[in-house]
Amino acid sequence: MQTKEFYFDLPAELIAQNPSEKRGEDRLLLMDRASGEYKDLTIRDFPSLLEEGSVLVVNNSKVRKARTYAHTKGGGEVEFLFLEENEDFSWKCMCNKNKKQKEGKKYTFFDSNNNLITSAVLTKKNDDGSVILSFENPLDEEFFSLVGHVPLPPYIKREDTFSDETRYQTVYSKNIGSVASPTAGLHFTKEILDEIKNRGIEIAEVTLHVGPGTFLPVRSENIEDHHMHYEKYTIDAKTAELLNKAKAEGRKIVAVGTTSVRTLESAADREGHIEAGSRKTNIFITPGYKFKFVDSLFTNFHTPESTLLMLVSAFSSKEKILNAYNHAIKEKYHFFSYGDAMFIR
Known part of the structure; x- marks a missing residue:
């Protein structure tokens, strides 16, 4: 069919x-x-x-408020969608601008008040288009509450709101x-x-x-x-x-x-x-x-x-x-x- x-x-x-x-x-x-x-x-x-x-x-x-925005050393912004946590506390993610992301690249995550929350390194690019991000410390739900956005589907053409x-x-x-x-x-x-x-x-x-x-x-x-x-x-x-x-x-x-x-x-x-x-x-x-x-x-x-x-x-x-x-x-x-x-x- x-x-x-x-x-x-x-x-x-x-x-x-x-x-x-x-x-x-x-x-x-x-x-x-x-x-x-x-x-x-x-x-x-x-x-x-x-x-x-x-x-x-x-x-x-x-x-989960799984959609996040990370910053690169050069001042760029990359969107990550956090999918699931691995046993070593790294995370499987999807990201935009996937082709430009390289293994070893570092990302920083800030809250809405521009306070640095944590950083991560891209340690692997998977065949299915996802990537692995490794963090200095295990993430908890507070991380997502501070830096995350509601993962609205792509056909909703607006940013997420409090409602x-x-x-x-x-x-x-x-x-x-x-x-x-x-x-x-x-x-x-x-x-x-x-x-x-x-x-x-x-x-x-x-x-x-x-x-x-x-x-x-x-x-x-x-x-x-x-x-x-x-x-x-x-x-x-x-x-x-x-x-x-x-x-x-x-x-x-x-x-x-x-x-x-x-x-x-x-x-x-x-x-x-x-x-x-x-x-x-x-x-x-x-x-x-x-x-x-x-x-x-x-x-x-x-x-x-x-x-x-x-x-x-x-x-x-x-x-x-x-x-x-x-x-x-x-x-x-x-x-x-x-x-x-x-x-x-």
Whole structure:
């Protein structure tokens, strides 16, 4: 299957540059997974669409202020996106101006008051385009709070603001480690979650730390040639027991976001039994994939030719999803991280 088959024309004005004025007031497109029929609703309608006894699975990963700006000896500025820490306390990062960066080059990091915080040396350039930065001392979260920025995706054409520190996090985020938000969860307020619980629906939390693979484009002509980045996920024993019991009883498993889908489908064995633990996954779900655990999907509208659009297409069909997307464009839904949502059941 070719990547270009997942292209659609999206007017730039429909790419949400800011969140809605109030969390939980976005639009919702309800779609039948089998028939492809759809209906225009709002997020406030979502709790009433869930069957009693269902389990809503959310990703509680918290976004790190992982985008930083470093200075070079010559006075230049380089942007680094911190991906993950290595065992020797060095960090794997992505950077702009990658070709100009050389092994042995030194960088300094300052806070907003121009106070020197720390320095680093580029010790390795990896084949995947990432680099390794080695620091004088191990970094802690205070470093990111002092020098970091909210890692808004590149299609948001503005600098991050103070409001992004809360609006680009889900209300249930707790385990820090993502470089992009599991954005489907941004729609939920504590009040909406309480309403869901009051309808007899359990909420299960898993953790998948979102890596750069969620926004990197598919550059291969054929989707089979694309390789996903690895991401770390965790499902504790209590949550695995809850999920397996619900599945055995025939209750619906509703995944909030593609990250929750990738977590559940990675953790499920061939018999559809969830295994607890912490592991890494590079699962790439495309049309033809047979879902082992997830029954319904709450998700945002995704970018053309993206791995996320391919996953959503696998959950229904490419034709049905693109048809629903064309309707959303016609009705001027907002797309991507700060945009509106779909519920596919």
